[in-house]
Amino acid sequence: MQQVPVSLWTLVAGIVVTAISIWIGHNHTLMPVQASLQAPLVDGFFNVMFTIAIALFLVVEGTIIVFLVKFRRRRGDDTDGLPIEGNVPLEIFWTAIPTVIVLGLGIYSVDVFNRMGGFEPAGHPHSAAHVAHKSGTAIAATLSDASEATTAPAIAPTIGIGASPKTLNKPADLVVDVKGIQYAWLFNYPDSGISSGELHIPVGADVQLNLSAQDVIHSFWVPNFRLKQDALPGIPTELRFVATKPGTYPVVCAELCGGYHGSMRTQVIVHTPEEYDSWRTENQLAQRQNLNQVVAVNPADLSTSEFLAPHTHEMGISAATLESLVIGH
Numbered sequence: 001m002q003q004v005p006v007s008l009w010t011l012v013a014g015i016v017v018t019a020i021s022i023w024i025g026h027n028h029t030l031m032p033v034q035a036s037l038q039a040p041l042v043d044g045f046f047n048v049m050f051t052i053a054i055a056l057f058l059v060v061e062g063t064i065i066v067f068l069v070k071f072r073r074r075r076g077d078d079t080d081g082l083p084i085e086g087n088v089p090l091e092i093f094w095t096a097i098p099t100v101i102v103l104g105l106g107i108y109s110v111d112v113f114n115r116m117g118g119f120e121p122a123g124h125p126h127s128a129a130h131v132a133h134k135s136g137t138a139i140a141a142t143l144s145d146a147s148e149a150t151t152a153p154a155i156a157p158t159i160g161i162g163a164s165p166k167t168l169n170k171p172a173d174l175v176v177d178v179k180g181i182q183y184a185w186l187f188n189y190p191d192s193g194i195s196s197g198e199l200h201i202p203v204g205a206d207v208q209l210n211l212s213a214q215d216v217i218h219s220f221w222v223p224n225f226r227l228k229q230d231a232l233p234g235i236p237t238e239l240r241f242v243a244t245k246p247g248t249y250p251v252v253c254a255e256l257c258g259g260y261h262g263s264m265r266t267q268v269i270v271h272t273p274e275e276y277d278s279w280r281t282e283n284q285l286a287q288r289q290n291l292n293q294v295v296a297v298n299p300a301d302l303s304t305s306e307f308l309a310p311h312t313h314e315m316g317i318s319a320a321t322l323e324s325l326v327i328g329h
Helices: 006-027 039-070 089-117 128-134 273-296 306-315 321-328
Strands: 124-128 154-156 160-163 176-181 184-189 194-195 199-202 204-213 219-220 226-231 238-243 248-252 265-271
Touching: 006 124, 039 089, 089 124, 124 226, 154 273, 184 199, 194 273, 199 273, 199 306, 204 219, 204 226, 226 238, 265 273
Parallel strands: 160 238, 176 204, 199 265
Antiparallel strands: 124 154, 176 184, 184 194, 204 238, 219 226, 219 248, 248 265
């Protein structure tokens, strides 16, 4: 019986390993649903790395298993193994392949970073409040303070993910100032004066987030967008993206920022254009009404029951019960 050449077995094994690694690398379910224009770029790069990792795993572990079986010690065999001290061609081979892989992945990653806008975040306009934070005159971290931000343009150098080559020198469709504090995210819309604890954006819009931090380093991460950008005290950063799928997606702080870091979460809600216009109109009216009430009503002129009346539901009692308690007291 003629023995099959080792080179043929190697060729067959290479074909099998390649087919398996490519299939697994492009059919895994490790990543969440894509929801931004940048997500396919990141997923493509991840799939290539995962495919290479699977191939290397199969080659290394397969070789170990084959050697364990073929070169295992037979019963009664007390002889020494072959005195092999080195193999220069093999050492060159297993050094050259990782070098080529690392260089290839490095070039690919730079291309992805550039196409996402990583090379073009510097020198973009920011709101006056965002620039003031950089100069050390940060506004106090409350929703009411955030609503005081003006829209006076200013140029400040930033770092982060900016305009892609296709949108270079084009202003964003929507600009939102984002402030990280222990332990919450605050979102201010300079164009409408809206302040919110959630990020609301329209699908398909080119969105620019101007990030800042009041206290310590935070990191704004939206897994479904495949985007993460640090928010740094005193240094403005930028994150620019386009959402492609309506829905609600988690926003996570990916930088250990204190004892309650794990609870620093919110969500980004991607609306249809019509839903976003409706949300903006409703919130503008609501904030104007709240402002008018604050200006028109002096708490000192209210009785105890009148002052507490809006909070009876949260207290779990009825208005009549509250009145009787106040009178009894």
